[in-house]
Amino acid sequence: MKKEQVVNSQFSVWYPLFKKHTIKSLILPLPQNVIDYLLDDGTLVVSGSCENNNQCSQTNNSDSEEEEDIQWSDDETTTVATAPEFPEFTIKVQEAINTLGGRIFPKLNWSAPRDANWIALNSSLQCQSLSDIFLLFKSSDFITHDLTQPFLHCSDDSPDPVINYELVLRKWSELIPGGEFRCFVKENKLIGISQRDYTQHYQHISKQEASISSSILQFFRDHIQHQFPDEDFVLDVYRDSMGRVWLIDFNPFGEVTDSLLFTWEELTSGNNLTASDTEALQDGPAFRYTTSEVTVQPSPCLSYRIPRDFLDLSTGEDSYKLIDFLKLKKGQQEEEEESDSEAEPHVDTT
Ligand SMILES: Nc1ncnc2c1ncn2[C@@H]1O[C@H](COP(=O)(O)OP(=O)(O)OP(=O)(O)O)[C@@H](O)[C@H]1O
Ligand SMILES: [Mg+2]
Known part of the structure:
Protein backbone atom coordinates (compact mmCIF):
# COMPACT_ATOMS: atom_id res chain seq x y z
CA MET A 1 0.00 0.00 0.00
CA LYS A 2 1.32 3.42 -0.98
CA LYS A 3 1.05 6.63 1.04
CA GLU A 4 -0.82 8.19 -1.85
CA GLN A 5 -3.56 5.58 -1.51
CA VAL A 6 -4.00 6.56 2.12
CA VAL A 7 -4.15 10.24 1.16
CA ASN A 8 -6.78 9.50 -1.49
CA SER A 9 -9.05 7.65 0.89
CA GLN A 10 -9.42 10.70 3.13
CA PHE A 11 -13.01 11.79 3.42
CA SER A 12 -12.42 15.30 2.06
CA VAL A 13 -10.74 13.88 -1.06
CA TRP A 14 -13.53 11.53 -2.13
CA TYR A 15 -16.63 13.28 -0.77
CA PRO A 16 -16.78 16.08 -3.37
CA LEU A 17 -16.49 13.46 -6.16
CA PHE A 18 -19.25 11.16 -4.93
CA LYS A 19 -21.52 13.52 -2.99
CA LYS A 20 -24.65 12.47 -4.87
CA HIS A 21 -24.33 8.83 -3.81
CA THR A 22 -23.56 9.13 -0.14
CA ILE A 23 -24.91 10.46 3.16
CA ASN A 60 -15.91 37.50 19.62
CA ASN A 61 -12.82 36.08 21.24
CA SER A 62 -10.72 33.86 19.09
CA ASP A 63 -10.27 30.28 20.24
CA SER A 64 -6.58 30.64 20.84
CA GLU A 65 -7.07 33.66 23.10
CA GLU A 66 -9.86 32.03 24.96
CA GLU A 67 -8.20 28.70 25.35
CA GLU A 68 -7.59 27.92 28.94
CA ASP A 69 -4.89 25.41 29.66
CA ILE A 70 -5.69 22.46 31.80
CA GLN A 71 -5.27 23.71 35.31
CA TRP A 72 -4.52 21.66 38.35
CA SER A 73 -5.40 23.44 41.58
CA ASP A 74 -3.78 21.45 44.32
CA ASP A 75 -5.19 22.50 47.67
CA GLU A 76 -4.37 19.30 49.55
CA THR A 77 -7.87 17.89 49.43
CA THR A 78 -9.09 18.35 45.86
CA TRP A 172 -27.24 10.45 11.36
CA SER A 173 -28.85 7.58 9.43
CA GLU A 174 -30.26 4.40 10.92
CA LEU A 175 -28.33 1.82 8.91
CA ILE A 176 -29.38 -1.81 9.31
CA PRO A 177 -26.16 -3.85 9.73
CA GLY A 178 -27.45 -6.62 7.43
CA GLY A 179 -27.53 -4.10 4.56
CA GLU A 180 -23.85 -3.16 4.80
CA PHE A 181 -21.23 -4.65 2.47
CA ARG A 182 -17.51 -4.08 1.90
CA CYS A 183 -16.27 -4.20 -1.70
CA PHE A 184 -12.68 -4.87 -2.73
CA VAL A 185 -11.52 -3.27 -5.98
CA LYS A 186 -8.25 -4.24 -7.64
CA GLU A 187 -7.08 -2.64 -10.89
CA ASN A 188 -10.51 -1.07 -11.15
CA LYS A 189 -12.24 -4.42 -11.07
CA LEU A 190 -14.65 -5.39 -8.29
CA ILE A 191 -13.14 -8.68 -7.11
CA GLY A 192 -14.88 -9.35 -3.79
CA ILE A 193 -17.89 -8.38 -1.71
CA SER A 194 -18.14 -9.28 1.98
CA GLN A 195 -20.97 -8.88 4.42
CA ARG A 196 -19.75 -6.06 6.68
CA ASP A 197 -21.12 -7.31 9.99
CA TYR A 198 -19.75 -10.85 9.68
CA THR A 199 -20.52 -11.62 13.33
CA GLN A 200 -24.18 -12.29 12.51
CA HIS A 201 -26.07 -14.55 10.14
CA TYR A 202 -28.65 -12.61 8.09
CA GLN A 203 -31.17 -14.85 6.37
CA HIS A 204 -32.07 -12.33 3.69
CA ILE A 205 -28.49 -12.23 2.40
CA SER A 206 -28.38 -15.90 1.43
CA LYS A 207 -31.86 -15.64 -0.04
CA GLN A 208 -31.05 -12.55 -2.11
CA GLU A 209 -27.40 -13.26 -2.90
CA ALA A 210 -27.79 -12.82 -6.66
CA SER A 211 -29.75 -9.58 -6.51
CA ILE A 212 -27.50 -8.04 -3.83
CA SER A 213 -24.36 -8.89 -5.75
CA SER A 214 -25.67 -7.65 -9.08
CA SER A 215 -27.07 -4.40 -7.66
CA ILE A 216 -23.74 -3.62 -6.01
CA LEU A 217 -21.86 -4.46 -9.22
CA GLN A 218 -24.20 -2.20 -11.19
CA PHE A 219 -23.71 0.63 -8.71
CA PHE A 220 -19.95 0.18 -8.95
CA ARG A 221 -19.97 0.26 -12.75
CA ASP A 222 -22.30 3.25 -13.01
CA HIS A 223 -20.84 5.52 -10.35
CA ILE A 224 -17.48 4.41 -9.01
CA GLN A 225 -15.37 2.54 -11.56
CA HIS A 226 -12.58 4.69 -13.06
CA GLN A 227 -13.77 7.68 -11.05
CA PHE A 228 -11.78 7.09 -7.87
CA PRO A 229 -8.19 8.49 -7.93
CA ASP A 230 -6.61 5.01 -7.41
CA GLU A 231 -7.15 1.73 -9.19
CA ASP A 232 -6.95 -0.34 -6.00
CA PHE A 233 -9.32 0.60 -3.16
CA VAL A 234 -11.99 -0.67 -0.81
CA LEU A 235 -15.46 0.81 -0.68
CA ASP A 236 -18.24 0.29 1.80
CA VAL A 237 -21.80 0.36 0.56
CA TYR A 238 -25.29 0.15 2.00
CA ARG A 239 -28.21 -1.51 0.26
CA ASP A 240 -31.43 -0.01 1.63
CA SER A 241 -34.78 -1.73 1.99
CA MET A 242 -35.81 -0.45 -1.45
CA GLY A 243 -32.76 -2.13 -3.00
CA ARG A 244 -31.00 1.18 -3.66
CA VAL A 245 -27.25 1.14 -3.12
CA TRP A 246 -25.46 3.98 -1.29
CA LEU A 247 -21.79 4.73 -0.83
CA ILE A 248 -20.69 4.83 2.83
CA ASP A 249 -16.90 5.09 2.78
CA PHE A 250 -13.64 4.48 0.93
CA ASN A 251 -10.65 2.74 2.54
CA PRO A 252 -7.12 1.98 1.38
CA PHE A 253 -6.55 -1.41 -0.30
CA GLY A 254 -4.22 -2.94 2.30
CA GLU A 255 -3.64 -4.22 5.81
CA VAL A 256 -5.03 -1.15 7.62
CA THR A 257 -8.43 -2.05 6.24
CA ASP A 258 -10.23 -5.06 7.71
CA SER A 259 -10.57 -7.72 5.00
CA LEU A 260 -13.59 -9.22 6.83
CA LEU A 261 -14.54 -12.61 5.29
CA PHE A 262 -11.56 -12.56 2.91
CA THR A 263 -7.85 -12.59 3.76
CA TRP A 264 -5.45 -10.01 2.36
CA GLU A 265 -3.46 -12.85 0.86
CA GLU A 266 -6.51 -13.92 -1.17
CA LEU A 267 -7.30 -10.38 -2.21
CA THR A 268 -3.80 -9.44 -3.36
CA SER A 269 -3.01 -12.76 -5.05
CA GLY A 270 -6.46 -13.38 -6.50
CA ASN A 271 -6.37 -17.00 -5.25
CA ASN A 272 -9.69 -18.52 -4.14
CA LEU A 273 -11.62 -15.60 -5.53
CA THR A 274 -13.89 -17.57 -7.78
CA ALA A 275 -17.25 -16.01 -8.29
CA SER A 276 -20.34 -17.86 -7.21
CA ASP A 277 -21.56 -21.11 -8.79
CA THR A 278 -24.84 -19.36 -9.42
CA GLU A 279 -25.09 -18.76 -13.15
CA ALA A 280 -26.17 -15.16 -12.81
CA LEU A 281 -23.05 -14.38 -10.78
CA GLN A 282 -20.39 -16.22 -12.73
CA ASP A 283 -18.70 -13.12 -14.12
CA GLY A 284 -19.22 -11.12 -11.00
CA PRO A 285 -17.17 -10.64 -7.85
CA ALA A 286 -16.70 -13.32 -5.18
CA PHE A 287 -19.48 -12.80 -2.65
CA ARG A 288 -19.04 -13.91 0.97
CA TYR A 289 -21.48 -13.84 3.86
CA THR A 290 -21.90 -15.61 7.17
CA THR A 291 -23.95 -18.73 6.76
CA SER A 292 -25.98 -20.33 9.53
CA GLU A 293 -23.41 -23.13 9.85
CA VAL A 294 -20.71 -20.70 10.90
CA THR A 295 -20.74 -19.98 14.59
CA VAL A 296 -21.86 -16.45 15.31
CA GLN A 297 -18.80 -14.53 16.47
CA PRO A 298 -18.26 -11.84 19.11
CA SER A 299 -18.17 -8.24 18.01
CA PRO A 300 -14.61 -7.27 16.96
CA CYS A 301 -14.82 -4.07 19.01
CA LEU A 302 -15.53 -5.91 22.28
CA SER A 303 -11.84 -6.08 23.16
CA TYR A 304 -11.70 -2.29 23.37
CA ARG A 305 -14.24 -2.19 26.16
CA ILE A 306 -13.51 -1.94 29.86
CA PRO A 307 -14.79 -4.59 32.28
CA ARG A 308 -18.48 -4.25 33.11
CA ASP A 309 -17.62 -3.78 36.82
CA PHE A 310 -15.52 -0.72 36.06
CA LEU A 311 -18.33 0.79 34.05
CA ASP A 312 -20.89 0.13 36.77
CA LEU A 313 -18.60 1.73 39.33
CA SER A 314 -17.91 4.80 37.24
CA THR A 315 -21.56 5.41 36.43
CA GLY A 316 -22.80 4.47 39.90
CA GLU A 317 -25.21 2.13 38.11
CA ASP A 318 -24.83 -0.67 40.63
CA SER A 319 -24.72 0.84 44.11
CA TYR A 320 -23.93 -2.52 45.78
CA LYS A 321 -20.76 -2.81 43.72
CA LEU A 322 -19.82 0.70 44.79
CA ILE A 323 -20.36 -0.14 48.46
CA ASP A 324 -18.28 -3.34 48.12
CA PHE A 325 -15.56 -1.39 46.36
CA LEU A 326 -15.44 1.27 49.10
CA LYS A 327 -15.34 -1.42 51.81
CA LEU A 328 -12.47 -3.09 49.99
CA LYS A 329 -10.58 0.20 49.74
CA LYS A 330 -11.21 0.98 53.41
CA GLY A 331 -9.96 -2.48 54.43
CA GLN A 332 -6.82 -2.02 52.34
CA GLN A 333 -6.21 1.40 53.86
CA GLU A 334 -6.54 0.04 57.41
CA GLU A 335 -4.12 -2.78 56.60
CA GLU A 336 -1.65 -0.32 55.17
CA GLU A 337 -1.92 1.93 58.23
CA GLU A 338 -1.32 -1.02 60.52
CA SER A 339 1.73 -2.22 58.62
CA ASP A 340 2.99 1.37 58.35
CA SER A 341 2.81 1.86 62.10
CA GLU A 342 4.59 -1.46 62.63
CA ALA A 343 7.30 -0.46 60.26
CA GLU A 344 7.81 2.96 61.80
CA PRO A 345 10.81 3.14 64.14
CA HIS A 346 9.67 3.77 67.71
CA VAL A 347 11.08 6.94 69.06
CA ASP A 348 11.56 6.84 72.77
CA THR A 349 10.68 10.27 74.09
CA THR A 350 11.42 9.60 77.69
N1 LIG B 1 -24.13 8.61 8.90
C1 LIG B 1 -24.21 7.53 9.68
N2 LIG B 1 -25.21 7.41 10.58
C2 LIG B 1 -25.27 6.33 11.40
N3 LIG B 1 -24.40 5.30 11.36
C3 LIG B 1 -23.40 5.37 10.47
C4 LIG B 1 -23.24 6.49 9.59
N4 LIG B 1 -22.15 6.28 8.82
C5 LIG B 1 -21.66 5.09 9.20
N5 LIG B 1 -22.39 4.53 10.18
C6 LIG B 1 -22.16 3.22 10.85
O1 LIG B 1 -20.85 3.22 11.38
C7 LIG B 1 -20.07 2.18 10.82
C8 LIG B 1 -18.66 2.68 10.60
O2 LIG B 1 -18.68 3.77 9.69
P1 LIG B 1 -17.44 4.09 8.76
O3 LIG B 1 -17.23 2.98 7.81
O4 LIG B 1 -17.64 5.43 8.20
O5 LIG B 1 -16.28 4.11 9.86
P2 LIG B 1 -14.74 3.72 9.66
O6 LIG B 1 -14.02 4.21 10.86
O7 LIG B 1 -14.27 4.21 8.34
O8 LIG B 1 -14.77 2.12 9.67
P3 LIG B 1 -13.65 1.15 9.09
O9 LIG B 1 -12.46 1.31 9.98
O10 LIG B 1 -14.28 -0.21 9.20
O11 LIG B 1 -13.37 1.58 7.69
C9 LIG B 1 -20.79 1.79 9.54
O12 LIG B 1 -20.58 0.43 9.25
C10 LIG B 1 -22.23 2.08 9.87
O13 LIG B 1 -22.82 0.98 10.54
MG1 LIG C 1 -13.63 3.34 6.65
Whole structure:
Protein backbone atom coordinates (compact mmCIF):
# COMPACT_ATOMS: atom_id res chain seq x y z
CA MET A 1 0.00 0.00 0.00
CA LYS A 2 1.32 3.42 -0.98
CA LYS A 3 1.05 6.63 1.04
CA GLU A 4 -0.82 8.19 -1.85
CA GLN A 5 -3.56 5.58 -1.51
CA VAL A 6 -4.00 6.56 2.12
CA VAL A 7 -4.15 10.24 1.16
CA ASN A 8 -6.78 9.50 -1.49
CA SER A 9 -9.05 7.65 0.89
CA GLN A 10 -9.42 10.70 3.13
CA PHE A 11 -13.01 11.79 3.42
CA SER A 12 -12.42 15.30 2.06
CA VAL A 13 -10.74 13.88 -1.06
CA TRP A 14 -13.53 11.53 -2.13
CA TYR A 15 -16.63 13.28 -0.77
CA PRO A 16 -16.78 16.08 -3.37
CA LEU A 17 -16.49 13.46 -6.16
CA PHE A 18 -19.25 11.16 -4.93
CA LYS A 19 -21.52 13.52 -2.99
CA LYS A 20 -24.65 12.47 -4.87
CA HIS A 21 -24.33 8.83 -3.81
CA THR A 22 -23.56 9.13 -0.14
CA ILE A 23 -24.91 10.46 3.16
CA LYS A 24 -24.96 14.26 3.44
CA SER A 25 -21.92 15.47 5.38
CA LEU A 26 -20.02 18.60 6.39
CA ILE A 27 -16.27 18.96 6.84
CA LEU A 28 -14.67 21.37 9.33
CA PRO A 29 -10.91 21.98 9.60
CA LEU A 30 -9.65 20.90 13.01
CA PRO A 31 -7.74 23.74 14.75
CA GLN A 32 -4.31 22.79 16.11
CA ASN A 33 -5.33 23.43 19.72
CA VAL A 34 -8.21 20.98 19.33
CA ILE A 35 -5.81 18.37 17.92
CA ASP A 36 -3.50 18.95 20.90
CA TYR A 37 -6.42 18.52 23.28
CA LEU A 38 -7.47 15.26 21.60
CA LEU A 39 -3.94 13.90 21.89
CA ASP A 40 -3.46 14.99 25.48
CA ASP A 41 -3.66 11.91 27.66
CA GLY A 42 -3.78 13.89 30.88
CA THR A 43 -7.47 14.50 31.02
CA LEU A 44 -10.69 12.82 30.16
CA VAL A 45 -12.51 15.98 31.20
CA VAL A 46 -14.64 16.83 28.25
CA SER A 47 -14.63 20.22 26.65
CA GLY A 48 -17.06 21.76 24.16
CA SER A 49 -19.73 22.12 26.76
CA CYS A 50 -22.69 23.21 24.61
CA GLU A 51 -25.23 20.79 25.94
CA ASN A 52 -27.88 21.56 23.44
CA ASN A 53 -28.35 23.40 20.24
CA ASN A 54 -29.18 26.80 21.61
CA GLN A 55 -26.97 27.20 24.61
CA CYS A 56 -23.89 28.42 22.79
CA SER A 57 -23.51 32.13 23.39
CA GLN A 58 -21.88 34.14 20.66
CA THR A 59 -18.39 35.38 21.47
CA ASN A 60 -15.91 37.50 19.62
CA ASN A 61 -12.82 36.08 21.24
CA SER A 62 -10.72 33.86 19.09
CA ASP A 63 -10.27 30.28 20.24
CA SER A 64 -6.58 30.64 20.84
CA GLU A 65 -7.07 33.66 23.10
CA GLU A 66 -9.86 32.03 24.96
CA GLU A 67 -8.20 28.70 25.35
CA GLU A 68 -7.59 27.92 28.94
CA ASP A 69 -4.89 25.41 29.66
CA ILE A 70 -5.69 22.46 31.80
CA GLN A 71 -5.27 23.71 35.31
CA TRP A 72 -4.52 21.66 38.35
CA SER A 73 -5.40 23.44 41.58
CA ASP A 74 -3.78 21.45 44.32
CA ASP A 75 -5.19 22.50 47.67
CA GLU A 76 -4.37 19.30 49.55
CA THR A 77 -7.87 17.89 49.43
CA THR A 78 -9.09 18.35 45.86
CA THR A 79 -7.60 18.25 42.42
CA VAL A 80 -9.68 20.00 39.79
CA ALA A 81 -9.06 19.60 36.10
CA THR A 82 -10.58 22.22 33.82
CA ALA A 83 -11.01 21.28 30.22
CA PRO A 84 -9.93 23.83 27.63
CA GLU A 85 -12.68 25.69 25.83
CA PHE A 86 -12.92 26.30 22.09
CA PRO A 87 -15.76 28.80 21.77
CA GLU A 88 -15.47 29.61 18.06
CA PHE A 89 -15.02 26.02 17.03
CA THR A 90 -17.88 24.95 19.32
CA ILE A 91 -20.22 27.37 17.57
CA LYS A 92 -19.15 26.24 14.10
CA VAL A 93 -19.66 22.60 15.02
CA GLN A 94 -23.05 23.26 16.57
CA GLU A 95 -24.20 25.17 13.49
CA ALA A 96 -23.09 22.29 11.28
CA ILE A 97 -24.87 19.76 13.51
CA ASN A 98 -28.04 21.82 13.32
CA THR A 99 -27.78 22.02 9.52
CA LEU A 100 -27.59 18.21 9.44
CA GLY A 101 -30.76 17.81 11.48
CA GLY A 102 -29.36 17.86 15.03
CA ARG A 103 -27.94 14.32 15.16
CA ILE A 104 -24.69 13.33 13.51
CA PHE A 105 -22.14 10.55 13.07
CA PRO A 106 -18.59 11.90 13.65
CA LYS A 107 -15.31 10.94 11.92
CA LEU A 108 -11.81 12.23 11.39
CA ASN A 109 -10.07 12.10 8.00
CA TRP A 110 -10.40 8.29 7.84
CA SER A 111 -11.88 6.80 10.97
CA ALA A 112 -14.91 6.90 13.19
CA PRO A 113 -14.47 6.18 16.94
CA ARG A 114 -16.14 2.76 16.57
CA ASP A 115 -14.06 1.34 19.42
CA ALA A 116 -15.43 3.91 21.89
CA ASN A 117 -19.21 3.67 21.57
CA TRP A 118 -19.41 1.83 24.92
CA ILE A 119 -18.40 5.02 26.73
CA ALA A 120 -21.29 7.12 25.42
CA LEU A 121 -24.43 7.27 27.53
CA ASN A 122 -26.51 5.96 24.63
CA SER A 123 -23.84 3.34 23.68
CA SER A 124 -23.96 4.75 20.20
CA LEU A 125 -21.90 6.99 17.96
CA GLN A 126 -24.80 9.40 17.59
CA CYS A 127 -23.75 12.91 18.71
CA GLN A 128 -25.66 16.11 19.26
CA SER A 129 -22.88 18.39 20.47
CA LEU A 130 -19.12 18.88 20.38
CA SER A 131 -18.81 17.49 23.91
CA ASP A 132 -20.43 14.22 22.73
CA ILE A 133 -17.87 14.10 19.91
CA PHE A 134 -14.93 14.85 22.22
CA LEU A 135 -15.95 12.12 24.65
CA LEU A 136 -15.88 9.54 21.85
CA PHE A 137 -12.74 10.87 20.16
CA LYS A 138 -10.73 11.06 23.38
CA SER A 139 -11.64 7.47 24.21
CA SER A 140 -10.86 6.02 20.79
CA ASP A 141 -7.66 4.29 19.69
CA PHE A 142 -8.89 4.48 16.08
CA ILE A 143 -8.95 8.30 16.29
CA THR A 144 -5.47 8.33 17.87
CA HIS A 145 -4.28 6.14 14.98
CA ASP A 146 -5.56 8.72 12.45
CA LEU A 147 -3.77 11.49 14.33
CA THR A 148 -0.48 9.75 15.03
CA GLN A 149 0.24 7.03 12.48
CA PRO A 150 -1.94 7.31 9.40
CA PHE A 151 0.78 5.85 7.16
CA LEU A 152 1.39 2.68 9.19
CA HIS A 153 1.82 -0.33 6.84
CA CYS A 154 2.76 1.85 3.85
CA SER A 155 5.52 0.33 1.74
CA ASP A 156 7.09 3.49 0.26
CA ASP A 157 9.92 5.38 1.96
CA SER A 158 8.94 8.86 0.75
CA PRO A 159 8.39 11.49 3.46
CA ASP A 160 4.90 11.45 4.94
CA PRO A 161 2.52 13.76 3.05
CA VAL A 162 1.21 16.69 5.08
CA ILE A 163 -2.25 15.99 6.44
CA ASN A 164 -4.78 18.68 7.19
CA TYR A 165 -6.91 17.22 9.92
CA GLU A 166 -10.65 17.70 9.71
CA LEU A 167 -13.76 16.88 11.62
CA VAL A 168 -16.32 15.12 9.46
CA LEU A 169 -19.95 15.37 10.48
CA ARG A 170 -22.34 13.01 8.71
CA LYS A 171 -26.11 13.21 8.99
CA TRP A 172 -27.24 10.45 11.36
CA SER A 173 -28.85 7.58 9.43
CA GLU A 174 -30.26 4.40 10.92
CA LEU A 175 -28.33 1.82 8.91
CA ILE A 176 -29.38 -1.81 9.31
CA PRO A 177 -26.16 -3.85 9.73
CA GLY A 178 -27.45 -6.62 7.43
CA GLY A 179 -27.53 -4.10 4.56
CA GLU A 180 -23.85 -3.16 4.80
CA PHE A 181 -21.23 -4.65 2.47
CA ARG A 182 -17.51 -4.08 1.90
CA CYS A 183 -16.27 -4.20 -1.70
CA PHE A 184 -12.68 -4.87 -2.73
CA VAL A 185 -11.52 -3.27 -5.98
CA LYS A 186 -8.25 -4.24 -7.64
CA GLU A 187 -7.08 -2.64 -10.89
CA ASN A 188 -10.51 -1.07 -11.15
CA LYS A 189 -12.24 -4.42 -11.07
CA LEU A 190 -14.65 -5.39 -8.29
CA ILE A 191 -13.14 -8.68 -7.11
CA GLY A 192 -14.88 -9.35 -3.79
CA ILE A 193 -17.89 -8.38 -1.71
CA SER A 194 -18.14 -9.28 1.98
CA GLN A 195 -20.97 -8.88 4.42
CA ARG A 196 -19.75 -6.06 6.68
CA ASP A 197 -21.12 -7.31 9.99
CA TYR A 198 -19.75 -10.85 9.68
CA THR A 199 -20.52 -11.62 13.33
CA GLN A 200 -24.18 -12.29 12.51
CA HIS A 201 -26.07 -14.55 10.14
CA TYR A 202 -28.65 -12.61 8.09
CA GLN A 203 -31.17 -14.85 6.37
CA HIS A 204 -32.07 -12.33 3.69
CA ILE A 205 -28.49 -12.23 2.40
CA SER A 206 -28.38 -15.90 1.43
CA LYS A 207 -31.86 -15.64 -0.04
CA GLN A 208 -31.05 -12.55 -2.11
CA GLU A 209 -27.40 -13.26 -2.90
CA ALA A 210 -27.79 -12.82 -6.66
CA SER A 211 -29.75 -9.58 -6.51
CA ILE A 212 -27.50 -8.04 -3.83
CA SER A 213 -24.36 -8.89 -5.75
CA SER A 214 -25.67 -7.65 -9.08
CA SER A 215 -27.07 -4.40 -7.66
CA ILE A 216 -23.74 -3.62 -6.01
CA LEU A 217 -21.86 -4.46 -9.22
CA GLN A 218 -24.20 -2.20 -11.19
CA PHE A 219 -23.71 0.63 -8.71
CA PHE A 220 -19.95 0.18 -8.95
CA ARG A 221 -19.97 0.26 -12.75
CA ASP A 222 -22.30 3.25 -13.01
CA HIS A 223 -20.84 5.52 -10.35
CA ILE A 224 -17.48 4.41 -9.01
CA GLN A 225 -15.37 2.54 -11.56
CA HIS A 226 -12.58 4.69 -13.06
CA GLN A 227 -13.77 7.68 -11.05
CA PHE A 228 -11.78 7.09 -7.87
CA PRO A 229 -8.19 8.49 -7.93
CA ASP A 230 -6.61 5.01 -7.41
CA GLU A 231 -7.15 1.73 -9.19
CA ASP A 232 -6.95 -0.34 -6.00
CA PHE A 233 -9.32 0.60 -3.16
CA VAL A 234 -11.99 -0.67 -0.81
CA LEU A 235 -15.46 0.81 -0.68
CA ASP A 236 -18.24 0.29 1.80
CA VAL A 237 -21.80 0.36 0.56
CA TYR A 238 -25.29 0.15 2.00
CA ARG A 239 -28.21 -1.51 0.26
CA ASP A 240 -31.43 -0.01 1.63
CA SER A 241 -34.78 -1.73 1.99
CA MET A 242 -35.81 -0.45 -1.45
CA GLY A 243 -32.76 -2.13 -3.00
CA ARG A 244 -31.00 1.18 -3.66
CA VAL A 245 -27.25 1.14 -3.12
CA TRP A 246 -25.46 3.98 -1.29
CA LEU A 247 -21.79 4.73 -0.83
CA ILE A 248 -20.69 4.83 2.83
CA ASP A 249 -16.90 5.09 2.78
CA PHE A 250 -13.64 4.48 0.93
CA ASN A 251 -10.65 2.74 2.54
CA PRO A 252 -7.12 1.98 1.38
CA PHE A 253 -6.55 -1.41 -0.30
CA GLY A 254 -4.22 -2.94 2.30
CA GLU A 255 -3.64 -4.22 5.81
CA VAL A 256 -5.03 -1.15 7.62
CA THR A 257 -8.43 -2.05 6.24
CA ASP A 258 -10.23 -5.06 7.71
CA SER A 259 -10.57 -7.72 5.00
CA LEU A 260 -13.59 -9.22 6.83
CA LEU A 261 -14.54 -12.61 5.29
CA PHE A 262 -11.56 -12.56 2.91
CA THR A 263 -7.85 -12.59 3.76
CA TRP A 264 -5.45 -10.01 2.36
CA GLU A 265 -3.46 -12.85 0.86
CA GLU A 266 -6.51 -13.92 -1.17
CA LEU A 267 -7.30 -10.38 -2.21
CA THR A 268 -3.80 -9.44 -3.36
CA SER A 269 -3.01 -12.76 -5.05
CA GLY A 270 -6.46 -13.38 -6.50
CA ASN A 271 -6.37 -17.00 -5.25
CA ASN A 272 -9.69 -18.52 -4.14
CA LEU A 273 -11.62 -15.60 -5.53
CA THR A 274 -13.89 -17.57 -7.78
CA ALA A 275 -17.25 -16.01 -8.29
CA SER A 276 -20.34 -17.86 -7.21
CA ASP A 277 -21.56 -21.11 -8.79
CA THR A 278 -24.84 -19.36 -9.42
CA GLU A 279 -25.09 -18.76 -13.15
CA ALA A 280 -26.17 -15.16 -12.81
CA LEU A 281 -23.05 -14.38 -10.78
CA GLN A 282 -20.39 -16.22 -12.73
CA ASP A 283 -18.70 -13.12 -14.12
CA GLY A 284 -19.22 -11.12 -11.00
CA PRO A 285 -17.17 -10.64 -7.85
CA ALA A 286 -16.70 -13.32 -5.18
CA PHE A 287 -19.48 -12.80 -2.65
CA ARG A 288 -19.04 -13.91 0.97
CA TYR A 289 -21.48 -13.84 3.86
CA THR A 290 -21.90 -15.61 7.17
CA THR A 291 -23.95 -18.73 6.76
CA SER A 292 -25.98 -20.33 9.53
CA GLU A 293 -23.41 -23.13 9.85
CA VAL A 294 -20.71 -20.70 10.90
CA THR A 295 -20.74 -19.98 14.59
CA VAL A 296 -21.86 -16.45 15.31
CA GLN A 297 -18.80 -14.53 16.47
CA PRO A 298 -18.26 -11.84 19.11
CA SER A 299 -18.17 -8.24 18.01
CA PRO A 300 -14.61 -7.27 16.96
CA CYS A 301 -14.82 -4.07 19.01
CA LEU A 302 -15.53 -5.91 22.28
CA SER A 303 -11.84 -6.08 23.16
CA TYR A 304 -11.70 -2.29 23.37
CA ARG A 305 -14.24 -2.19 26.16
CA ILE A 306 -13.51 -1.94 29.86
CA PRO A 307 -14.79 -4.59 32.28
CA ARG A 308 -18.48 -4.25 33.11
CA ASP A 309 -17.62 -3.78 36.82
CA PHE A 310 -15.52 -0.72 36.06
CA LEU A 311 -18.33 0.79 34.05
CA ASP A 312 -20.89 0.13 36.77
CA LEU A 313 -18.60 1.73 39.33
CA SER A 314 -17.91 4.80 37.24
CA THR A 315 -21.56 5.41 36.43
CA GLY A 316 -22.80 4.47 39.90
CA GLU A 317 -25.21 2.13 38.11
CA ASP A 318 -24.83 -0.67 40.63
CA SER A 319 -24.72 0.84 44.11
CA TYR A 320 -23.93 -2.52 45.78
CA LYS A 321 -20.76 -2.81 43.72
CA LEU A 322 -19.82 0.70 44.79
CA ILE A 323 -20.36 -0.14 48.46
CA ASP A 324 -18.28 -3.34 48.12
CA PHE A 325 -15.56 -1.39 46.36
CA LEU A 326 -15.44 1.27 49.10
CA LYS A 327 -15.34 -1.42 51.81
CA LEU A 328 -12.47 -3.09 49.99
CA LYS A 329 -10.58 0.20 49.74
CA LYS A 330 -11.21 0.98 53.41
CA GLY A 331 -9.96 -2.48 54.43
CA GLN A 332 -6.82 -2.02 52.34
CA GLN A 333 -6.21 1.40 53.86
CA GLU A 334 -6.54 0.04 57.41
CA GLU A 335 -4.12 -2.78 56.60
CA GLU A 336 -1.65 -0.32 55.17
CA GLU A 337 -1.92 1.93 58.23
CA GLU A 338 -1.32 -1.02 60.52
CA SER A 339 1.73 -2.22 58.62
CA ASP A 340 2.99 1.37 58.35
CA SER A 341 2.81 1.86 62.10
CA GLU A 342 4.59 -1.46 62.63
CA ALA A 343 7.30 -0.46 60.26
CA GLU A 344 7.81 2.96 61.80
CA PRO A 345 10.81 3.14 64.14
CA HIS A 346 9.67 3.77 67.71
CA VAL A 347 11.08 6.94 69.06
CA ASP A 348 11.56 6.84 72.77
CA THR A 349 10.68 10.27 74.09
CA THR A 350 11.42 9.60 77.69
N1 LIG B 1 -24.13 8.61 8.90
C1 LIG B 1 -24.21 7.53 9.68
N2 LIG B 1 -25.21 7.41 10.58
C2 LIG B 1 -25.27 6.33 11.40
N3 LIG B 1 -24.40 5.30 11.36
C3 LIG B 1 -23.40 5.37 10.47
C4 LIG B 1 -23.24 6.49 9.59
N4 LIG B 1 -22.15 6.28 8.82
C5 LIG B 1 -21.66 5.09 9.20
N5 LIG B 1 -22.39 4.53 10.18
C6 LIG B 1 -22.16 3.22 10.85
O1 LIG B 1 -20.85 3.22 11.38
C7 LIG B 1 -20.07 2.18 10.82
C8 LIG B 1 -18.66 2.68 10.60
O2 LIG B 1 -18.68 3.77 9.69
P1 LIG B 1 -17.44 4.09 8.76
O3 LIG B 1 -17.23 2.98 7.81
O4 LIG B 1 -17.64 5.43 8.20
O5 LIG B 1 -16.28 4.11 9.86
P2 LIG B 1 -14.74 3.72 9.66
O6 LIG B 1 -14.02 4.21 10.86
O7 LIG B 1 -14.27 4.21 8.34
O8 LIG B 1 -14.77 2.12 9.67
P3 LIG B 1 -13.65 1.15 9.09
O9 LIG B 1 -12.46 1.31 9.98
O10 LIG B 1 -14.28 -0.21 9.20
O11 LIG B 1 -13.37 1.58 7.69
C9 LIG B 1 -20.79 1.79 9.54
O12 LIG B 1 -20.58 0.43 9.25
C10 LIG B 1 -22.23 2.08 9.87
O13 LIG B 1 -22.82 0.98 10.54
MG1 LIG C 1 -13.63 3.34 6.65
